[in-house]
Amino acid sequence: MSGRLLRDAPWLGSGPAGRVLELLNRGGEEARVVGGAVRNALLDIPVGDIDIATTALPDEVIRRARSAGIKSVPTGIAHGTVTLVVESQPFEVTTLREDVETFGRKAKVAFGRDWARDARRRDFTINGLSVGSDGTVHDYVGGLDDIAARRVRFIGDPDQRIAEDFLRILRFFRMHAAFGAGKPDRDGYLACIRGRGGLAGLSAERIRMEILKLLVADGAAQAVIAMEDGGLLLTLFGGVTYRAPLIAMIAAERLIGLKADPVRRLGALGAVVTEDAKRLAIRLRLTNGETRALESMADRWWRLAGMDEAAARRRLYRLGEPRYRDRLLLAWARAGKDADPAPWRELATLPERWTAPKFPLRAADFKARGLADGPALGEALALAEDAWLAADFPLGRAELAAIADHSAACLAGDRQP
Incomplete structure (x- = not known):
């Protein structure tokens, strides 16, 4: 499904992103912006990283970048991802894919040219949208309706999506906290509860990243309450x-x-x-x-x-x-x-x-009162600082001299006040 135009997105046809799209939209190949950038633009919130999908194979992406004088980095070449750097801005460019075997982040993939199949392998409908350089939004998974409803929904069978990568449980709640409204999608929520045992196999680093992002989202409180009610927080914390x-x-x-x-x-x-x-x-x-x-x-x-x-x-x-x-x-x-x-x-x-203010007394003030270097000098400074705080931070010369005198006397001799 396509036809809706993404308006007010000048970065599609000009600037660094426009340059990458122009480079890849020739010679029988096609490229589109995908994922979060499309979602954010449709929600009229700031666009961060811009990811691009293409029908061109990774070697062809690298060849075209080299011929255009653009730096390319094979950041995920086994999964079809090449990072192009234009005017210091990185763009992850990934060849269209379909999963051959799915086991978390190490899924085996095959490259393809089918935009619909590539969209259906993603996690949530609002992340399954793509947009061409002409501003046309392509939707194969119902993402536009979910954007309008502020609904975060898994693509296809929620249990299957979660089994592919249990981190998607946390991403479901984070995405809902950031972009959703009302209660979480019921089918997705129940699938997260059923799959919560898989959270134990995730690395602490991946969990940390999702939890900290979730906690600063606008809907953090409601998402956390839903997680707590579903028994997920006890597993995590x-x-x-x-x-x-x-x-x-x-x-x-x-x-x-x-x-x-x-x-x-x-x-x-x-x-x-x-x-x-x-x-x-x-x-x-x-x-x-x-x-x-x-x-x-x-x-x-x-x-x-x-x-x-x-x-x-x-x-x-x-x-x-x-x-x-x-x-x-x-x-x-x-x-x-x-x-x-x-x-x-x-x-x-x-x-x-x-x-x-800074504590105005120094070691020299106490050496002048007969204390030598050593533990007693440090104790005198600490004692004087406590007295200075108790006196509400005086800065007058007479008051400071009195504090220094008293503290030095306490630490001199037998250290009795």
């Missing part, structure tokens, strides 16, 4: 999950104008204590930075409830802005639906009103 704090975290982010953060939302969903954070880090193979952020969030977040602004300034100084905000938002998200948002909002926006 290996522990209890908490839908209410996730919903509250999303609301708090939006209230104060923060960009959605996947690790922050993961903390709200599954990390009550640092042991939870460590478990999630292992099960999802989080990066070192993500692990540290999650563990910091879960570290005694309850102490931030009910702080006055002076205490909040001390926390902000100790933790730094990102860690302070994440931990505070977790405390807010777990405060309950009846919590007054006004004081939480004031605390969460403190970094916008106040910048922590």
Whole structure:
């Protein structure tokens, strides 16, 4: 089925993408943009990567690129994929395929020239669309109707699609969170529940990628609730999950104008204590930075409830802005639906009103008071910093001298105050 025109897509006929299409649309061969770029353009949301399918065989794609002075990289040559780089923009160009044997990501494929068969081997109908350089949209799987209905639906038999690659379970919920409306497609949802045992065979890296993308989608809360109700989250996380704090975290982010953060939302969903954070880090193979952020969030977040602004300034100084905000938002998200948002909002926006000064005392200040290099000097600095924080960050010369005097005296001699 074809005939609908994709309007307001000048990149089809000009620029780097237009150049690649022009290169491949000659000599009896045809090329079209496929997948996510078509979906996003039809939904009027930003187009990211532009993937191209072609009837030309990989060797012919490389030959044409070479003759046109375009860099080609055989990134997935066994599966017919060559990456062409035009004006620093990469385009994955893949020869039309059909599956001969399907076993996850290592399916055996044969090259072909049938656009309909190529479309039917894809995962979801909204990803099975293609568009030519003239803007004509080709739909062999009912994707246009599903785009209009904001419905994420498997192509063909959902159980078969899932058995080909169990990661499609997570992609189903991620796609629904990003592009769907209402409840997930029932047939697809039930197939995901039936196939959830296959999630255990997926690598942690692949699961991490899908979960973190899902958590920042507009419909993340509804998708996560559906996954929890279907028994998928326990399989993935290996522990209890908490839908209410996730919903509250999303609301708090939006209230104060923060960009959605996947690790922050993961903390709200599954990390009550640092042991939870460590478990999630292992099960999802989080990066070192993500692990540290999650563990910091879960570290005694309850102490931030009910702080006055002076205490909040001390926390902000100790933790730094990102860690302070994440931990505070977790405390807010777990405060309950009846919590007054006004004081939480004031605390969460403190970094916008106040910048922590640097601790003004140095080792030289204590050496001048008779302390030598060694453990006592470090203890004096730490003691003085605590006193400086308790005094609300004074910067006056007399106040700093008094703090230094007292701290040095505490560590001198028998170290008794």
